[in-house]
Each structure stands twice: as C-alpha cells, then as structure tokens.
Amino acid sequence: GQNIDQPTEMTATEGAIVQINCTYQTSGFNGLFWYQQHAGEAPTFLSYNVLDGLEEKGRFSSFLSRSKGYSYLLLKELQMKDSASYLCAASDSNYQLIWGAGTKLIIKP
Amino acid sequence: SAVISQKPSRDICQRGTSLTIQCQVDSQVTMMFWYRQQPGQSLTLIATANQGSEATYESGFVIDKFPISRPNLTFSTLTVSNMSPEDSSIYLCSASPGAYMNTEAFFGQGTRLTVV
Numbered sequence: 101g102q103n104i105d106q107p108t109e110m111t112a113t114e115g116a117i118v119q120i121n122c123t124y125q126t127s128g129f130n131g132l133f134w135y136q137q138h139a140g141e142a143p144t145f146l147s148y149n150v151l152d153g154l155e156e157k158g159r160f161s162s163f164l165s166r167s168k169g170y171s172y173l174l175l176k177e178l179q180m181k182d183s184a185s186y187l188c189a190a191s192d193s194n195y196q197l198i199w200g201a202g203t204k205l206i207i208k209p
Numbered sequence: 210s211a212v213i214s215q216k217p218s219r220d221i222c223q224r225g226t227s228l229t230i231q232c233q234v235d236s237q238v239t240m241m242f243w244y245r246q247q248p249g250q251s252l253t254l255i256a257t258a259n260q261g262s263e264a265t266y267e268s269g270f271v272i273d274k275f276p277i278s279r280p281n282l283t284f285s286t287l288t289v290s291n292m293s294p295e296d297s298s299i300y301l302c303s304a305s306p307g308a309y310m311n312t313e314a315f316f317g318q319g320t321r322l323t324v325v
Contacts, residue, residue: 104251133313133314141318141319142301142316142317142318142319143252143301143316144316145313145314145315148312148313185249187251187252189252196254197252197254197314199251199252199253200251201249201250201251202249202250202251204249
C-alpha cells in the first residue's frame, strides 16, 4: 500500500534549527511536496523536490533521497510564526498526492 | 499563483439536510480537487472534479453522497447530502494549474461543517 510517515509533534526553540523527517512508500513517484498549515487555515506550498538533493529557499530547505524514500524539511532561525503543522505529500505514478498526517511544530521562546 | 475563494467558511447544519460548498478560482486551472480533513489529521481526497464530465471519486466516497459539479475551468461545487454527525469535518477545495500533480496546489480557506 501507499504510506507517508512523519512525526506527530516536535518542539523547538526560537532562533534554533529543526529538521522534520518524512518517509514515503508509493506506487511510482513523481515528486515530494511540503506544505505549511497554520491552525484553522488552508495549507500553503513550501517546496517541491523531484530529484535527489537539497533545495534551499530562504530559511527553509528541503531534501530528497529517492533511493531511501526519505525527505526532510529544515527550518533555520526559527520564529514564533513558524509554529504550524507541516504536511509531507508524495505524488504517485498517477500524479495523485498521498498526504502524511502532518507534524505539529511548537516553537518556544 | 492562484487565489481560491471558498464559501461558506463554516456552517452548522441539521442532520438529513444538504450543504453545497462553492469554490471559485481567480484563473483557469486544469485540476480541481475536494478534500476532507479531520482536526489534527491528514487530508483525505474525496474526488477530482473534472471539467465537463463526472467527477472521479476515491474509494469510500460516492456520487450520491458527495455530488460534484465543475461547469468550467474556474469553478466547482461539492454537495454533502443527507448529512449525519459523521460528516462533521473541514472540507477543502484545491486547484492545480498543471495537468499533473507535479506543480504546487493551492487551497481554499476551507469550510468547517458541523452536523447536529
């Protein structure tokens, strides 16, 4: 079957760095997405990886290893506004998105 | 980027009634989707709304319960029919400009539905 695993909750300190991991098993693979979702709001796009390696976009970076079925989202210089859920989603052979349950990130001062 | 207007933002409905949720995109998009999300849980795809033809439903979702319309490339509706308390959830509309899900998807603000 198809499955996405990511931690349920993580806690980090303002100004620090946090890495949110995601492992996936899909029928075929057409890329890995990361979305941010604040409580009560819609998900917003953060990154898309389809090739192995690290994609950097400001304070946020995303990494993909297709051979390991693994991705991570790296958040640097954490700010209080980064407190949110982070959703990992993989695009399968039919280009359908398989969503993880999300990682709730709590930032403490 | 695309901006999606979804309404209503929330509603409280009596069991046995139906609610239609509307989703308007500010530009033409190839793909539109309807999701359901329980608080603190993942997004569950209900169906893909196909322009000019019947929607494609995922396992566990049927047209009689969740009829979907997509009359053009910028608009879609989802109806939750004959509601029961189990239908209480957040319903999200999503759109992708590309023909395939290898481009970012945009989301409406969601409809928080409570069935009493």
